[in-house]
Amino acid sequence: MPSTTQPLRKLGFLTIGLFDGDDPRPGHESTLRIIELGEKLGFDSAWVRHRHLQYGISSPVAVLAAATQRTSRIEFGTAVIPLGWENPLRLAEDLATVDILSGGRLNPGLSVGPPMHYDRVQTALYPDTGDREDFGYERVSRLLSLIRGEPASSFHGTEGIEEFSDRVQPHSPGLGRRMWYGGASTRSAQWAGAHGMNFLTSSVVRAEGPGSFEEIQRSHVHAFREQHPDGERARVSQGLVVIPTDTATSEQRAKYEEYAAKRLPRTTEPQGPARMLFSPDFVGTSAELAERLYAHAAFREIDEVAFALPFTFEHEDYVQILTDLATRLGPALGWKPAA
Template identity: 80%
Template structure:
């Protein structure tokens, strides 16, 4: 097995938290059970996706608040909160509150851009300001400043019986260092680095520039390097990779067949950039842990990171997630040089 320049230090997973519209409580409970399982298995982090007007987690901060009370060690992240739906001041308050409740385990990941299907939702989301909202990096900068303790008001002091602060309360001092930007382009990677954020890179990148735009790993590697070149911490700046990874060591024959069919249906989109944004998708990795580890060790971007948040497929069942997570923690992680508690 080839060695990697950066042995895997932190093993995490990502779930979308799907639920049935007729029984949303059960779906949310299942997500919390999966996070609890992740802690028992020794995972370093559990991440949830953000889905508006869909049958997935619409309020990850609330879900992670619940998870914070049912776990003690595992880090809790969002990958990612689309800030086009958020007021940075209110979000900063929520994030700080959950970070306090979790004893400093929150890792908020965010992204920019207009909300999905904006023309259809803008009248409900921003009825008075839809045409003047800024969905660019300025929204992230505002959140960063507020989380890091910069002034939110020109007033502080006592008014009657009430005491007012000029910055977001509660203030969680370490949270500002645990903010992540989810990006898929060189520009977003550089911006995140310049502003001292951590960088989430997933199974989707933008194929930009004159280089061979069909080599996903090389494109992703260029983003990792652009981020670290711009970051004050340089090569020590944190990057997490979020590929779809499905180990089959303890899977039943029926599960293996279903996993392979899932990956095969998604494979054609990986052969060339898709749509006007020229999005390039990474192939899903399905196989034994040794087979997956060999492919990851050969992956140009994986060789330069030491944290992962492997994405669980959206449509699998609870028993499938239990099998996949168990194999990740007991087979794949060790094959990649990871050990429980080694990322502390």
């Protein structure tokens, strides 16, 4: 086993929460059961993706509110909430409520930019203000200020028999330190660092210059920490697709390898006008995966991960993958499960 300078401190996983549009409850229940399993296995965190007008979790805040009542320790994250779909004031109230319900276990991950297929959804989303909405970093700044307790109203006090606050209620004091930005560019990494956020980096980066995926991702980690007040101690989480096969059946191994092979062509060169570069998926035994991760330039810069579960697998596949992550790969990377 290769040596590493520091053990993996936090092990998490990320799920999209797929469901059948004609019968959505079983898919949502499966997601909650997977989160419960993650807690039993000692994972530090469970993260959910965010999908609008698709067959994945559209309301991570609601799903995680349910998860708070079925767990007691594991932390929750969103990776990521696209703020173009959200009103920052209302989202601040929802996030603070879930954080209170969880006992301070929420880690909201955010991103900016216009909603996907905005020209097709604008009439439903912003019928009166669609051409005036700001989908840039200012939207994150508004949310951060509200989460951190800055005034949302010029009025507070008693009106009749009702009491009003000038800031978002409930207020969760620690939530402001657990806000994450999901970035794929140098600019995003620098902005997140300068604004005291944590940084989520995933299996896709923007190829702004030459270099491999690993080198570009490492440069983003450096750019983030150079701007962050905490410097080298600033938190970064990596979200690669990592699929251990130690206890997989032969059918499962074949499925996983086919999945990775179908996605491999997009990793050979930047994709589209935005020049997005994807990481290959990692499939193999835990010993093989540990070897590859220790050789990964960006992985060597971080000490916490939220490995992404593939989109289209069955519940039993996720059980096997999570079990191997917690009992095989995690320990191979120096991680210890939570008590």
